[in-house]
Amino acid sequence: MSKDKLLIDDDFNAGWKNLVFKEEDILWQGKPKKKFSFYFLEQDFYHDVMTGPSSKFIILLVFFGVLFYAFYEAGNYLGMLLTAFFFVFVFSLPDIILRYYRNNTKYAATKDVVLFQTLSWFQSKTIAIPFMDIAKISFQEFKDGTGVITFLLRNDHDIITRNFTTGDRRIYPTFEDVESPVALCQTLQGIHYKRIKGQVFKKSNKNKTKKNYAKQIQILIGVILIAFTIYAFDFYVFPKNQVEDIIVKMEFIDFGVVYKTEKKYRFIAESSFLGRDNDNNITIHKSPIFKTVIDVFYKNKSNKNILSSSLHGMIKYFHFAAIMTLYISWILLTKEKIRSNNDLVMKITVISIFMTLLPFYIVYILF
Numbered sequence: 001m002s003k004d005k006l007l008i009d010d011d012f013n014a015g016w017k018n019l020v021f022k023e024e025d026i027l028w029q030g031k032p033k034k035k036f037s038f039y040f041l042e043q044d045f046y047h048d049v050m051t052g053p054s055s056k057f058i059i060l061l062v063f064f065g066v067l068f069y070a071f072y073e074a075g076n077y078l079g080m081l082l083t084a085f086f087f088v089f090v091f092s093l094p095d096i097i098l099r100y101y102r103n104n105t106k107y108a109a110t111k112d113v114v115l116f117q118t119l120s121w122f123q124s125k126t127i128a129i130p131f132m133d134i135a136k137i138s139f140q141e142f143k144d145g146t147g148v149i150t151f152l153l154r155n156d157h158d159i160i161t162r163n164f165t166t167g168d169r170r171i172y173p174t175f176e177d178v179e180s181p182v183a184l185c186q187t188l189q190g191i192h193y194k195r196i197k198g199q200v201f202k203k204s205n206k207n208k209t210k211k212n213y214a215k216q217i218q219i220l221i222g223v224i225l226i227a228f229t230i231y232a233f234d235f236y237v238f239p240k241n242q243v244e245d246i247i248v249k250m251e252f253i254d255f256g257v258v259y260k261t262e263k264k265y266r267f268i269a270e271s272s273f274l275g276r277d278n279d280n281n282i283t284i285h286k287s288p289i290f291k292t293v294i295d296v297f298y299k300n301k302s303n304k305n306i307l308s309s310s311l312h313g314m315i316k317y318f319h320f321a322a323i324m325t326l327y328i329s330w331i332l333l334t335k336e337k338i339r340s341n342n343d344l345v346m347k348i349t350v351i352s353i354f355m356t357l358l359p360f361y362i363v364y365i366l367f
C-alpha cells in the first residue's frame with residue numbers, strides 16, 4: 001500500500017476522506033457500536049410537584065391512551081387508527097433520529113489530534129481537536145463491553161456529542177459506544193502523554209538553547225568602562241599640553257558663555273573673563289588624548305574655577321557615577337549565577353545604558 005494512501009474505510013464518506021492524513025498518521029479509527037434500545041424507555045423518571053414521579057413514556061402513554069379511549073367511546077374507528085399510528089410514530093421518531101446520527105458518526109485519532117465526524121442539523125461535520133488542547137482522557141465501561149471515552153478540554157471547541165441512547169447532550173466531547181473502552185482509553189492516554197511530553201521537551205530545549213548575551217554585554221560594558229576611565233585619566237592625570245589661541249566668538253546662554261577659538265576649540269564658562277581692551281589672546285591647557293579644554297589662562301590668570309564644560313562643574317559627578325555603575329555591572333556579570341539569568345542580565349544592561357547616556361543627556365540639556 002502506498003504511504004500516501006488514506007487509511008479510511010469504504011463507508012467513511014467524502015467529508016472524512018478530504019482530510020489529508022497519510023496511512024501512518026491514523027493510529028486508531030472506529031465508530032459507535034449499534035445497540036437495540038428505545039428512547040422513551042431509557043428515560044429516567046423525574047419528580048414533579050403536581051404529578052409526582054413520572055417519565056416521558058408515561059406521559060406519552062397517558063396522553064394517547066386518553067385520546068384513543070375518547071375515539072373509542074365515540075365509535076370513531078378512524079380516529080382510533082390514527083391515534084395508534086401517531087403513538088407509534090412519536091414513540092419511534094427519537095430512535096430513528098438517534099440511530100441516523102449514530103450510523104453517520106465516525107471517530108479517529110492521529111499522533112496530533114482526535115477526529116470527530118458527526119452530524120449537525122443532518123449535515124456532516126468533521127472536527128479535529130489537538131491533543132495539546134486536551135487536559136484529561138477518561139472512560140466509562142458498560143456491561144455489554146462498550147463504553148464512552150470522554151475528553152476534558154482546555155479550550156472550547158465547536159463540537160456537540162450526545163448519548164445515542166437517551167439523547168442527552170454531553171458536557172465534553174465523547175467517543176460514544178466504542179468497543180474495548182479500557183484498552184482504547186489507555187491507547188489515547190499514551191498518545192496524549194507522548195504529545196504533551198514532546199511539547200514540554202521542546203519547550204525545555206528551547207529554554208536551554210535560548211541565547212544568552214551576558215558575555216557580549218560584559219565585553220561591551222568593559223569597553224565603555226575603559227573609555228570612561230581613560231577619559232577621566234586624560235583629564236585629571238596625564239600631562240597637559242599648552243596652546244596659544246585667540247577667542248573669535250562668544251555666545252551667551254542660560255548657564256554661562258560659550259567661547260569658540262581660532263584653532264577650533266570650544267569651551268563654556270559660567271561668566272565672561274575677557275577684559276574691555278579687546279585683548280582676546282588666551283593660553284589653553286588641554287588633555288593629550290581627547291584634546292579636552294582643562295584650563296584657560298587669560299593674562300596669566302587661570303579661569304579653571306569658572307569653566308563648566310567637559311568634567312568641570314556638576315558633570316564630573318555624573319561621569320564618575322557612570323564609571324562606578326559600569327564597574328559594578330561588569331563585576332556582577334562575572335558571576336555565573338547572574339550570567340545564567342537572562343532577566344538579571346537585562347536589568348543590568350538597562351541600568352548600565354542609562355548611566356552611560358546620562359552624562360551626555362545632562363550636557364545636552366544644560367548646554
